[in-house]
Amino acid sequence: MDGVILIIDGRAMKKQVNIKKSGKRTHEIQHVVSKLVRNGKVNEKGGLTYFANDVGFDSTKTVVLLNQMITMGNAELMFDKGKIITKAILECIKNDREDADFFLSAMESILGEMQNTRESSFYVLTEISFDVNICMRREWVFDGCKLTLSESFDDMFNSRKIFLREKHCYGESRKYTHVTVKVKSKTPKGALAKGIRALNIFRSLCCFDTYNVDSVIAGHLAHVNNLRIGRYQTVHDSKGEVFRNCFRHNEKFSQERNLVLFEKGEAGVIERNVAHHLSSISNCKYSNIIESALVRYVSAIDECDSDISIVKLWGALEQILAHGESNCDKVPDRAAAVFHNDVSIKEWVFNIRDYRNKYIHEGESGDLSSNLKCRLSYIFKWVIVSFLRKKKNSVNDVLVILDFASKGNEYLMLKEDEIREARELIGTGS
Incomplete structure (x- = not known):
């Protein structure tokens, strides 16, 4: 079904919502869609409410299963597939339809409407485990993102501190370099994905020259990357206000005792190498x-x-x-x-x-x-x-x-x- 052209509201669009395959077998979503439609109803606020019409029906598990059976391609990085599925099920109930084709068409239409929104400026904030005073360039612009390294975040982002405190999120290191990534996106979720991706590309190129660290783990000598991303990642609007429903906690975070620190000459070489690689990638x-x-x-x-x-x-x-x-x-x-x-x-x-x-x-x-x-x-x-x-x-x-x-x-x-x-x-x- 990939590459199929659909006509939606008089516009030709490439099909984005598809059923996943397991090997050569296409998943069978019809029975799952039918279950959700039969056990769902439109509530007083116009939203979706599930009730146990079928014996043993579990709405949470059924939605998770359907989520796993469907792909939206690259759009999944920007839009919440779960919310789109919920809206599509609502459309099925309102139109008294439970066939998979109608459901997929509804998802396609909802996704298309979301993609018509304009891009806005967002900021993604996190940290990275090296010393900001390593003589490397403080600003990097690539892949549509502006990455800024600093000792602390700008005052316009004070809502981050309040938000993390309210969520009882502690453990950030003052020694880490603070990273602000400015991106353009249609959604906060898309901004987070784009910003973290840019930072990881930057980290990977730095690691080409810095990944030579020996650490003792559980009594064994191991090579471990110590140029790591921080514990928390937050997304902010153009005025610096945090998006409370778009937050990432790095569960594999471990505090680096010794930050990556380069000599002046070494930092210059690494900076030139990273800049050269980024230029090569852009071309x-x-x-x-x-x-x-x-x-x-x-x-x-x-x-x-x-x-x-x-x-x-x-x-x-x-x-x-x-x-x-x-x-x-x-x-x-x-x-x-x-x-x-x-x-x-x-x-x-x-x-x-x-x-x-x-x-x-x-x-x-x-x-x-x-x-x-x-x-x-x-x-x-x-x-x-x-x-x-x-x-x-x-x-x-x-x-x-x-x-x-x-x-x-x-x-x-x-x-x-x-x-x-x-x-x-x-x-x-x-």
Whole structure:
């Protein structure tokens, strides 16, 4: 159903609401929609109220199930799918309809109306665990966002303190650098997603040069990223007022005792590298794929559990080196090609893949997982740098080059001879 064009209110629109698939099987939503419609009614305020008309009916669990069976694509980052489902069920009840097609059409129409709203300016506030006085640039503008680093938040955002105090949210560090991300979005939820994504891209590029920290966890030496995001993230309007219903608590937050601190010369190098990478990404024709992989990368190295980190890192590497492919057998060869067909790199990737597969399918883990995590992070970094340097029209164009390079000089020389002979035929043909 993806890519279907709908006509809504006389306008042609691409279908955004679709039923998810499990493998080749499409989920069956009809019985779930019917349950919600049969057990729902319009209350006095025009809202939706559920009652147990069916024996054993649980509205909360049923709505969660329906939520899991439907996708709105990228729109889910900006709009509350649960609220749209509720409105669509209301439309079904008002029109005495419980068929899935009507429900999906109602969702599509409601989503379309929401998307017609204009974008507004929002601010996303959080913290990051490095010293603001590290001689790095204080303002960064990229991907439609303005990221500002400072010792404290502007007074216009005082509602954040009050809000966090009311929610009994404590544990922010005064030593952390305060981060304000200015974004344009149609909703506070969309602003939060956009702002955190921008910060994570920035963090990932910083980690290319700073991720070399050894920490002792449960008696074992582990490589852990200590350039971390703060405990709380809040969203504010253009006047600084906090949105109380749009708040994120980083449940994996752990206080960094030692903030990331660079020498003046080192900070200058890191700043130039980050600026260069951001510039390369902005000029890249497949920047969305690069950015998505970077977000997955920094999420992976944030993990203290090296096994989970390896699984996430492998997913980020696959997103680049096996883009659009179901078979990932070429990943080791392509990774090695980035390093001039280094056999040791190929062996590292093969072994990491085997380790990852055994952990997922058999639950096996080993004492060397921290080393594998660190090595995979290093390989990922240079794969990203290589893809940015190539400046091709698509990821697949770069993969073609890597596939050729992975076959070695003898193969390339043979192909050159064949191409030369083919050109001679064309030149002499009539």
